[in-house]
Amino acid sequence: MDKLFLNTRKILKSRVTLVFVSFLLLCSILVSVLVIALESEHECSGDDCPICACIHQCEKCISLLSSGCVSFFAFANCNTLRTLLVKAAEKVFSHTTPITQKVRLND
Numbered sequence: 001m002d003k004l005f006l007n008t009r010k011i012l013k014s015r016v017t018l019v020f021v022s023f024l025l026l027c028s029i030l031v032s033v034l035v036i037a038l039e040s041e042h043e044c045s046g047d048d049c050p051i052c053a054c055i056h057q058c059e060k061c062i063s064l065l066s067s068g069c070v071s072f073f074a075f076a077n078c079n080t081l082r083t084l085l086v087k088a089a090e091k092v093f094s095h096t097t098p099i100t101q102k103v104r105l106n107d
């Protein structure tokens with residue numbers, strides 16, 4: 001098979017996986033927030049309340065996922081900043097030569 005086709009297929013597969021995982025993370029956070037909001041004023045039965053345990057698990061889930069999201073966005077911003085710096089450096093330090101302009105030098 002064509003190498004370009006395989007690379008394109010691999011990129012598409014990784015993007016679909018990324019969107020799917022992002023959707024799952026978003027759903028997990030939304031469901032956790034919804035459970036906490038709906039059960040925040042329940043009639044608590046005491047220390048062994050199953051609803052309080054569920055709320056506590058949802059809080060842990062939100063805390064864990066939000067710290068992961070912050071790390072992801074910090075990493076993404078670092079990559080974006082690095083890309084912008086490289087492009088700026090290319091513009092500053094590049095200069096035109098006959099080779100870059102593809103000028104044929106005949107005798």
Ligand SMILES: [Zn+2]
Pocket residue numbers: 042043044045046049050051052053
């Ligand atoms: Zn309770």
